[in-house]
Amino acid sequence: MMTEFPPGFLWGASTAPHQIEGNNLNSDFWASEGRMPGMERSGDACDSYHRYREDMRLLADAGLNAYRFGIEWARIEPVPGMISRAELAHYRRMIETAFELGLTPVVTLHHFTSPLWFAQEGGWLGERAVERFGAYAEAVTPILDGVEWVVTMNEPNMLAIMIGMAQAMQDQQAAGEWQSPTLDNESPRPPLPAPDMKIGERLVEAHHAVRDLLRERTGAKVGWTVANRAFVARSGAEEKKRELEYIWEDLYLEGSRGDDFVGVQSYSSQWVGPDGIEPHPQHPDNTLVGTAYRPDALGIAVRHTVEVTGGMPILVTENGIATGDDTRRIAYTGEALKHLEAAIADGADVRGYLHWSLLDNYEWGHWAPTFGLVEVDRETFERRPKPSLAWLGETARRTGN
Ligand code: IFM
Numbered sequence: 001m002m003t004e005f006p007p008g009f010l011w012g013a014s015t016a017p018h019q020i021e022g023n024n025l026n027s028d029f030w031a032s033e034g035r036m037p038g039m040e041r042s043g044d045a046c047d048s049y050h051r052y053r054e055d056m057r058l059l060a061d062a063g064l065n066a067y068r069f070g071i072e073w074a075r076i077e078p079v080p081g082m083i084s085r086a087e088l089a090h091y092r093r094m095i096e097t098a099f100e101l102g103l104t105p106v107v108t109l110h111h112f113t114s115p116l117w118f119a120q121e122g123g124w125l126g127e128r129a130v131e132r133f134g135a136y137a138e139a140v141t142p143i144l145d146g147v148e149w150v151v152t153m154n155e156p157n158m159l160a161i162m163i164g165m166a167q168a169m170q171d172q173q174a175a176g177e178w179q180s181p182t183l184d185n186e187s188p189r190p191p192l193p194a195p196d197m198k199i200g201e202r203l204v205e206a207h208h209a210v211r212d213l214l215r216e217r218t219g220a221k222v223g224w225t226v227a228n229r230a231f232v233a234r235s236g237a238e239e240k241k242r243e244l245e246y247i248w249e250d251l252y253l254e255g256s257r258g259d260d261f262v263g264v265q266s267y268s269s270q271w272v273g274p275d276g277i278e279p280h281p282q283h284p285d286n287t288l289v290g291t292a293y294r295p296d297a298l299g300i301a302v303r304h305t306v307e308v309t310g311g312m313p314i315l316v317t318e319n320g321i322a323t324g325d326d327t328r329r330i331a332y333t334g335e336a337l338k339h340l341e342a343a344i345a346d347g348a349d350v351r352g353y354l355h356w357s358l359l360d361n362y363e364w365g366h367w368a369p370t371f372g373l374v375e376v377d378r379e380t381f382e383r384r385p386k387p388s389l390a391w392l393g394e395t396a397r398r399t400g401n
Contacts, residue, residue, distance in 0.1 A: 004342075010352025021049035022045035024045075055358060056098055056101050060101040063394065066354060067098055108153075137214065153203065225263025231272045234274070236274060260312075265301075268291035306348050333391075
């Protein structure tokens with residue numbers, strides 16, 4: 001019986017613009033799609049650019065009260081300094097649709113993708129990066145009226161990896177097959193590179209600049225979200241774990257000190273031995289992105305976040321499983337919520353749970369890993385809710401929120 005979720009708890013799901021909208025033509029990721037063998041294109045994606053009302057209605061009808069979605073910088077500012085009023089109006093309509101349907105919008109300003117021109121100018125390491133991101137955020141502030149939760153940037157630690165991979169792809173010597181940044185698979189694929197600290201520090205700087213601006217101009221609570229690996233040390237590897245944790249996530253969690261909240265994003269857990277991060281062991285229960293089935297990761301992630309940040313309001317902004325079997329999704333999420341509830345009982349100030357994802361969507365280079373509460377027919381764009389959507393709504397209702 002769930003009792004620990006406080007009144008006003010947000011229950012909902014998350015998405016990202018590039019993964020669901022379709023035809024994000026002016027973005028850097030769009031330009032990179034299809035370049036490597038094995039990499040699929042996003043194309044029309046789920047056509048949520050046009051069907052967002054239907055998507056939000058599915059959430060609201062299921063009994064959920066929150067929706068995390070993003071604003072796409074490449075649409076707002078397709079060329080430097082040219083702000084599209086029509087696109088601002090589009091995202092304002094999305095925000096108003098959420099209000100109308102009784103959904104609390106949690107709005108992300110940057111979810112991995114940037115305008116292509118920004119990448120060509122040097123991207124996050126470019127001289128004008130912070131200024132450019134600030135100008136975009138400034139352009140967006142007028143449409144954030146009434147929005148209570150704003151995420152400046154999604155998973156800066158994953159973004160740092162993606163930037164490293166993109167650089168490697170451009171490198172002539174980096175021959176071989178494309179590797180999805182979110183797929184943690186067995187050999188012979190190369191291991192994911194550790195996030196670059198220099199990029200990480202720049203992202204922290206950009207986050208702080210935009211946080212201060214948003215605080216001046218809006219009434220929103222401002223934070224960012226961190227991909228949490230829920231590392232667990234083998235005996236004798238505690239020091240190694242701490243060292244890796246700093247590179248992979250604590251730099252970014254420390255960067256959230258002074259924010260209004262921090263977003264926890266958790267999927268699986270990984271062992272750290274004396275030689276470093278151990279690959280997920282092969283197991284029939286492994287998910288479609290090659291990670292171990294570890295619903296307990298959410299509890300580990302929340303507790304670690306409390307420890308590093310010193311205890312600030314937390315939103316679970318992503319948690320989910322890539323599986324073709326919806327009963328597994330329900331089992332995983334039910335277990336994850338028990339671990340979350342235990343962390344709350346121990347004092348974590350958690351304000352909401354947003355499942356990843358509302359829709360089966362474009363998983364950064366491939367379509368096979370399905371994380372959605374709703375299946376999407378990619379020919380007709382018909383939405384087919386899975387039992388997990390109603391189950392999550394029922395779970396929210398049982399907690400009285
Ligand atoms: O799809 C991604 C999302 O964009 C960021 N967090 C992890 C998800 C699943 O891999």
